[in-house]
Amino acid sequence: MRARVMSLFAALLLTVMLVPGAAAAGPGLSSSPPTATVHAVVPSQDDAAESTAAPDEGEEAAQSLRGSIRGPDRKPIAGLTVTVTQGGTEIGSTTTDDKGQWQVPLEKPGTYAVSIDPAALPEGVVPRAEGGETVEGVVVRPGANQGVIFQLAGDAGGEGGPAAPSGPSFADRFIQLTVEGIKFGAIIAITAVGLSLVFGTTRLINFAHGEYVTFGAIMAFFLSVTPWGLPLWLAALLALGLTALLAGGIELAVWRPMRRKSAGLIQQFIVAIGLALVIRHILLVFFGSRRRQYDEYNLQQSMDLGLFRITPRDLIVTIIAFVLMGLVAFMLQRTRVGKAMRAVNDNVDLAAASGIDVERVIMIVWLLGGALAGIGGVFFGLTQAVYPEMGFQLLLLMFAAVILGGLGSAYGAMVGALAIGLVSQLSTLWFPASLQNMWALLVMILVLLVRPQGFFGRRERVG
Amino acid sequence: MDLMAILSNALRGALGPEAAIYALAAVGLNLHFGYTGLLNFGHVGFMLVGAYGTAVPVIAWGMPLWVGILIGIACAVVLALLLGIPTLRLRGDYLAIATIAAGEVLRYLYRSEWAEPLTGGVFGITQFANGFYAFNPYSGPLDLGPLDFSRNALWVMTVGWGAALLAALLVALLIHSPWGRVLRSVREDEMAARSLGKNVFVYKMQSLVLGGVMGALAGSLLAINTQALSPDVFMPILTFYLWTIVILGGASRVMGPILGSVVFWFLLTSLDSLLRQAISGGVIPSSLLDSSDVGAIRFAAVGLGLMLLMLFRPAGLLGNQKELRLDVR
Numbered sequence: 001m002r003a004r005v006m007s008l009f010a011a012l013l014l015t016v017m018l019v020p021g022a023a024a025a026g027p028g029l030s031s032s033p034p035t036a037t038v039h040a041v042v043p044s045q046d047d048a049a050e051s052t053a054a055p056d057e058g059e060e061a062a063q064s065l066r067g068s069i070r071g072p073d074r075k076p077i078a079g080l081t082v083t084v085t086q087g088g089t090e091i092g093s094t095t096t097d098d099k100g101q102w103q104v105p106l107e108k109p110g111t112y113a114v115s116i117d118p119a120a121l122p123e124g125v126v127p128r129a130e131g132g133e134t135v136e137g138v139v140v141r142p143g144a145n146q147g148v149i150f151q152l153a154g155d156a157g158g159e160g161g162p163a164a165p166s167g168p169s170f171a172d173r174f175i176q177l178t179v180e181g182i183k184f185g186a187i188i189a190i191t192a193v194g195l196s197l198v199f200g201t202t203r204l205i206n207f208a209h210g211e212y213v214t215f216g217a218i219m220a221f222f223l224s225v226t227p228w229g230l231p232l233w234l235a236a237l238l239a240l241g242l243t244a245l246l247a248g249g250i251e252l253a254v255w256r257p258m259r260r261k262s263a264g265l266i267q268q269f270i271v272a273i274g275l276a277l278v279i280r281h282i283l284l285v286f287f288g289s290r291r292r293q294y295d296e297y298n299l300q301q302s303m304d305l306g307l308f309r310i311t312p313r314d315l316i317v318t319i320i321a322f323v324l325m326g327l328v329a330f331m332l333q334r335t336r337v338g339k340a341m342r343a344v345n346d347n348v349d350l351a352a353a354s355g356i357d358v359e360r361v362i363m364i365v366w367l368l369g370g371a372l373a374g375i376g377g378v379f380f381g382l383t384q385a386v387y388p389e390m391g392f393q394l395l396l397l398m399f400a401a402v403i404l405g406g407l408g409s410a411y412g413a414m415v416g417a418l419a420i421g422l423v424s425q426l427s428t429l430w431f432p433a434s435l436q437n438m439w440a441l442l443v444m445i446l447v448l449l450v451r452p453q454g455f456f457g458r459r460e461r462v463g
Numbered sequence: 464m465d466l467m468a469i470l471s472n473a474l475r476g477a478l479g480p481e482a483a484i485y486a487l488a489a490v491g492l493n494l495h496f497g498y499t500g501l502l503n504f505g506h507v508g509f510m511l512v513g514a515y516g517t518a519v520p521v522i523a524w525g526m527p528l529w530v531g532i533l534i535g536i537a538c539a540v541v542l543a544l545l546l547g548i549p550t551l552r553l554r555g556d557y558l559a560i561a562t563i564a565a566g567e568v569l570r571y572l573y574r575s576e577w578a579e580p581l582t583g584g585v586f587g588i589t590q591f592a593n594g595f596y597a598f599n600p601y602s603g604p605l606d607l608g609p610l611d612f613s614r615n616a617l618w619v620m621t622v623g624w625g626a627a628l629l630a631a632l633l634v635a636l637l638i639h640s641p642w643g644r645v646l647r648s649v650r651e652d653e654m655a656a657r658s659l660g661k662n663v664f665v666y667k668m669q670s671l672v673l674g675g676v677m678g679a680l681a682g683s684l685l686a687i688n689t690q691a692l693s694p695d696v697f698m699p700i701l702t703f704y705l706w707t708i709v710i711l712g713g714a715s716r717v718m719g720p721i722l723g724s725v726v727f728w729f730l731l732t733s734l735d736s737l738l739r740q741a742i743s744g745g746v747i748p749s750s751l752l753d754s755s756d757v758g759a760i761r762f763a764a765v766g767l768g769l770m771l772l773m774l775f776r777p778a779g780l781l782g783n784q785k786e787l788r789l790d791v792r
Contacts, residue, residue: 205556205559205560254770258774263774265555265556266502266555267773267777269502269556269559270706270710270769270773271769271770271773271774273703273706273766273769274765274766274767274768274769274770274771274773275766275770276766277700277703277762277763277765277766277767277769278763278766278767278770280762280763280766281759281760281762281763281766282759282763284756284759284762285752285756285759285760285763392699396563396564396567399560399563399564400564403557403560407557432575432576432577434571434574434575434576435571435572435575435577437567437571438567438568438571438572438575441564441565441567441568442568444560444561444564445549445550445561445564445565445568446549448549448550448553448557448561449548449549452552452553452557
C-alpha cells in the first residue's frame with residue numbers, strides 16, 4: 001500500500017514537471033538549430049570562446065567563404081572590403097552589405113587567407129589582436145560555406161592609436177579571472193554540498209544530481225516566460241521548491257525502497273545513472289537543445305570596481321551563494337537537524353541507536369540537496385546559459401570538487417568547489433578556454449593519485 | 464502503421480554494423496565489470512583513442528590502415544596504464560568517477576585547438592578507411608526482401624561480428640584458466656585474493672588493458688564504419704549504452720554482451736521507427752512530440768531500461784543472480 005502511495009507521488013511530480021513544459025513546448029520545439037552564420041563580433045571579456053564557426057556542409061560542389069562583420073557595439077559594418085588570397089594571389093574580393101555580411105564564392109576547396117583593410121574600419125574600431133586584420137590558414141572543405149571570424153575591438157579611448165597592444169596586463173587578467181573563478185566556484189559549491197551530504201548519509205553517489213540542477217534552471221525558465229511570466233526571483237524560489245520536491249519524491253519512490261531491499265551500492269549507482277538519463281532527456285524534449293537566457297538581468301553593463309570588473313548580476317549571485325554556504329554551515333554546526341546529519345554521516349548505526357530517526361534525516365538531506373541544486377541551476381543559468389546538458393557538465397565539476405574536498409564532507413565540498421572554479425578559470429590565462437573543464441578534471445585525477453581521501457576526508461581505506 | 468517496416472528496421476538494427484561494434488566493446492566492458500568488478504565508466508575513452516589512433520596516422524602521416532589499427536591498440540594500452548595506476552587502488556565508486564572524468568578529458572583534448580592539426584578538432588576527419596574497403600570480398604549488396612545491407616555494411620558486419628565472437632571466445636578461454644579464476648576471486652572478495660598472495664593490482668591492470676584493447680578495436684571499427692570521425696561521437700552516453708548492453712545480456716556471461724547488443728539494438732531501432740511512424744501517421748499529435756524529439760526519447764528509454772533492469776533483474780537475460788553480487792567492498 002505504502003509503495004503505491006509513493007509511486008502516485010512520483011507520478012504527481014512528473015506531472016508537475018510536464019505541465020509547464022507542455023505549455024511552452026510550442027515555440028521551443030519549433031526552434032531551428034543554430035545557423036552557421038558567423039558574427040565577427042568582438043567578444044566582450046567573457047564570451048571569447050563562444051564564437052566558433054560551424055561549417056555549413058552543403059550538398060552542392062561550390063564552396064565559399066563567408067561571415068558577417070560587426071563592430072564591438074554589435075552594429076554591422078557596411079562597405080568594408082574583404083579580400084581572399086591563396087599563396088599571395090588574390091582569389092576574390094567583396095564588400096560587406098548593409099547587414100555587415102559578405103560571401104566570396106570559391107572554385108576549389110583548400111587553404112585561404114582572408115583579410116580586411118584595417119584603415120577602412122570605422123573610427124575607433126581596430127582588430128582585436130595585432131595582425132588581426134588577416135585570418136590565415138582558413139581551411140575550406142569541399143562544398144562547405146566556411147565562416148570566418150574577424151575579431152574586432154573598440155580602440156580604448158584612442159590612446160596610443162591602433163598600434164598600442166590591446167588587452168589588459170597579466171596581473172589585471174589574473175585578478176579578473178580569480179574573481180570569475182570564485183563566482184563559478186561558489187555556484188559549483190552550493191550544488192556540490194548536496195551531492196556530498198547525500199553521499200555522507202546514504203553512501204550513494206547520486207549521478208542524477210546534475211539533472212536536479214538542470215531541472216531547477218529549466219523550471220525557473222518556464223515560470224519566468226509566458227504564460228506565467230513571473231519575475232525571476234519568484235520563479236527561482238519556486239524552482240528551488242520544485243527541485244526539492246523532485247529530489248524528495250525520487251527518494252521516496254526509488255531510493256528508500258532500494259535501501260529497504262538492501263540493494264548494493266553499485267546497483268544504486270547504476271540506477272542513478274539511468275535516472276539521470278531519463279530526467280535529462282525528458283527535459284530535452286520540453287526545452288529543446290538550444291542554449292537560452294533568462295529574460296531578466298540578461299544584458300548588464302559591468303561595474304568597474306578598481307581591481308576588476310563584474311556585472312551587478314554576477315556580484316549578487318556570488319554573494320547569495322556565499323550566504324547560502326554560510327547558512328548551510330551554520331545549520332550543520334548549530335541546529336539539531338544539522339547535528340543529526342553529521343551524526344548520520346559519521347556512523348549510521350550509532351546515530352540510529354542514539355534515537356535519531358535516520359530515514360527522516362536522509363529525507364531532509366535530499367530536500368536540502370535538491371533545493372540547493374535547484375537554486376544553483378538558476379545561478380548557473382543566469383551567469384552562463386540554460387541548456388539540458390548544463391547539469392551533466394556541472395556534475396563532473398561537482399565530482400571533482402567533492403573528491404578534492406573529501407567525499408562526504410560538506411565543508412570539503414565547498415573548499416573543493418572554489419578550488420575547481422579557480423583552476424578552470426585561471427587555466428585560461430595560459431591555455432585555450434575550451435579546455436578549462438579538462439584542467440579541473442585532471443586536478444581531480446591527480447588528487448586521487450596523491451591523497452584519495454581529499455583535503456577534509458576521513459582517513460578511511462578507499463582502495 | 465507498417466509493422467513489417469518496423470520489424471525489418473529493427474532486424475537491420477539488431478544485426479547491423481553498430482550492433483556488432485557495440486557488442487565488441489561490450490565484451491571488453493564485460494571483462495572489466497562482469498569478471499573483475501571494475502566500475503569502468505570511461506570505456507568510451509578507449510574507443511576514442513582506438514578510433515583516432517586508426518584514423519590520424521592514415522590521414523596525417525599517410526600510413527597504411529593496419530598500422531593505424533595497431534597504433535590505436537597501443538594507445539589503448541597506454542591509456543589503460545595511465546588510468547589504472549592512479550585509480551585501480553581505489554574503491555569502486557572512486558574508479559567510476561575517475562574513469563568517466565578521464566573519458567571527458569580525452570574528448571576535450573581531442574576536440575581542442577591544440578589537437579586540431581591532427582584530429583581536425585570539432586570538424587573531425589573523414590575518408591581514411593579506403594584501405595579497409597579495398598579488401599571487401601562481397602561483390603554486391605545483400606537483399607533478402609525486407610532485409611537488405613549495402614556491400615560496405617556487409618563487410619563491416621562480417622569483421623565486426625567476427626571480432627566480437629573471437630573476443631568472446633578469448634574471454635571464455637581466459638576465464639576458465641587459472642588467471643580467470645583469480646580475476647573472479649578479485650571481483651568476489653579482493654581481501655581474500657590478496658590474503659592468498661595474489662597481486663590484485665596486477666590482475667586488475669591486466670584486465671583493464673585487455674578490455675581496453677577490445678574497446679579500442681571497437682572504436683577503430685566505429686570510425687571505419689562511418690569513414691567520419693569527430694570527438695563528439697564519443698560522449699559519455701556511449702558508455703552508458705554499453706553498460707545497458709552488458710547488464711541486459713547478463714554480466715559475467717561470455718555470450719551476455721553479444722546477446723545484449725542484438726536485443727538492445729532490436730529494441731532501440733524498433734522503438735525509434737515505431738515512434739517515427741506514429742508521429743508521421745498522426746497517431747501521436749505533433750503538438751506533443753516532434754520527430755526531432757525521437758532521439759531524446761530514445762535516450763530516455765535507455766535510461767529507463769537501465770533503471771528497471773537494475774531494479775528488477777540485475778542479472779540480465781543470461782545472468783546468474785547468485786554469481787554476481789553487485790556490491791562495493
